[in-house]
Amino acid sequence: MAKIRRLGVLTSGGDCAGLNAVIRAVTYRAVRHYGWKVFGIIDGTMGLMERPLRYRELDLDMFSGNMLREGGTFLGTVNKGDPFNYPMPDGSTQDRSLDFVDGFNKLALDAVVVIGGDGSMRILSQLCERGGIGMVGVPKTIDNDVHGTDFAVGFTTAVNVVTESLDRLQPTAASHHRVMILEVMGRDAGHIAVNAGISGGADVILIPELPYRLESIAEKIDQVIREGRNHALVVVAEGVKTEDGLNAQVAHSHGQTRYGGIGHYLSDRISKMTELETRETILGHVQRGGTPSTRDRLLASAFGVHAVDMVAKGRLGRMVAWQERGVTDVPLSEVCIGPRSLEPDGTLINVARGLGIYIGESP
Template sequence: MSKVHRLGILTSGGDCAGLNAAIRAVAHRAVYSYGWTVHGIKDGTLGLMNRPIECQELSPDLFKGDLLRMGGTMLGTTNKGDPFAFPMPDGSLKDRSGDFVEGFHMLGLDALIVIGGDGSLKILDKLCKQGGVPMVGIPKTIDNDVHQTEFAIGFSTAVNVVVDALDRLQPTAASHHRVMILEVMGRDAGHIALSGGIAGGADVILIPEIPYSMDGIVKRIEAVSREGRSHVLVVIAEGCKTEDGAPLTVAWSGNQARYGGIGHYLSGRIAERVKAEVRVTVLGHVQRGGQPSMQDRLLASTFGVHAVDLVAKGKFNRMVAWQDRGVIDVPISKVVGSARSVDPTGPVVHTARGLGIYVGEVPEEVDG
């Protein structure tokens, strides 16, 4: 067993539902089972880089029953400012990784639990290895694209939001005989669109991993009409490109380009081909917020307890994961570096096609 007395925890990257449940689980397990003190680092890596250090002790009196139910993260988070190339006021980039490591030691911490997605875990893994910081990772992302785990914190709640939106769009689509397009999050992976679309009864699901054609979309819409139904539900991930493979982005502050507009682009293209009104709903950050689902609360609690146990055993540079209906741990080195995309020939896509949903063009290797 490792000699740990002071444990740090931070959340990094985009927020999602279930983060507070994980923080609660870490604090409960560390304080009540091991007698440690737990220190919550504010705003991800920034909390340890700022001077004075921004943190708070996570004492038991903070956990009075409501935190498990809260969305977002009580500690704050950031998805900006890579410590290895940190933007300075004069516009230059500075390596501030040493400030992060120094902050860890200034607090007298013995180990660190980090909650993040693939990008955050990659940066934090590099930071901690460089500075000799003992670290355990917990996966979270609504995109569910972290390697080595079947589920990450936040995915279940995000999908539930998509299904709820489709449940609300379907009656108005039927009433007005419309094609309703729902644009959901998913920059590089289409797990949200695919799972939410199947559960919500979509007729067309478009994801970044599978190319599509307008002919294929129109063919499905016409088939729905022949079946006697006068409305269509379409779900599309924000990271989808046009049928010609061109990305769609919108200008943002700081000369940044972000994904956006594919739903409205598709609306215009469909309206040119079919005799039906087409409407677009963009869910955006609604998918990140709200009360976490039962599955996210359970997953976060399980991950939190297991992460603390790994620290107690001195098993560092690992990430907790969910595989085969149970929690395991894997080396972080097997996790970071690339995202877990939707398998175009996998069981979930097969299910969608079996339901008659158009999910893009069938890959040649499985076409007949």
């Protein structure tokens, strides 16, 4: 492998807490240990696709203050506009993948560290393969649905936010004798819902991986009331379908459709079936922001250092991962196979059942 002198780093996909900590670790390791120049690409793939190129050289002084503690990504990110099918103003699509490759070459980069989720890993690995670009991936997503790693950057912070929200909903639920429904993010995986639901004392947890029955939810809530409690907590992942198999979605700007509304659907039906006052809260993007948790800062730091060392050793086309209490790496070919869902008989699902939580029908 040619000697590395100039390293690019970019964030792609949805934002989350801990991204700046990864960029900080990449810069510290590359500059201090290897003497490389590091260039942060602005707004993900767009920074290399647009002309003039949009980037900034990263130095140690930029990270001497609060960067480790700040959520989001100071480089910016995008989660739309597939370079292979890029939407044009006239409504058509165009393959702009070579614009990305040309931008990489114009900046004279030797390799790139991509911080992204499963979708970003798939697209960026295809882009880099097309241009013969050396890439190392760093997994980040609040959904924790990236294959090959036990944890992704941003997940534990999001779970902490959801758990704290349940802690805050419980006393108001008890005060008003209500059923409180909390709709959380996660796309097509229930990792956030299960982890936070167990930690936050939920009575019902609904996830995309398991079917459910409204009658079973009502029976569980009735059981809680019979046992002497005057309220109940329900956590539902945004990707959960209605009982008849339809997605709950809402329209956003630019013709985009996103998950949302399953909490309202459940609130209306649970209220009618139990005759209890029911309220729903859609937590939304609150889960993405805020100060990174200790766990996410540690994970981000370990991932960033390991990613740079991988570039130095020529271990490209791979993603950093956390497995068996340590940092390692896996081939991107094992990562880019779609989102990682919960196993129906997995440990945490069995824990939930053991606690008496209704978590859907047994497969």
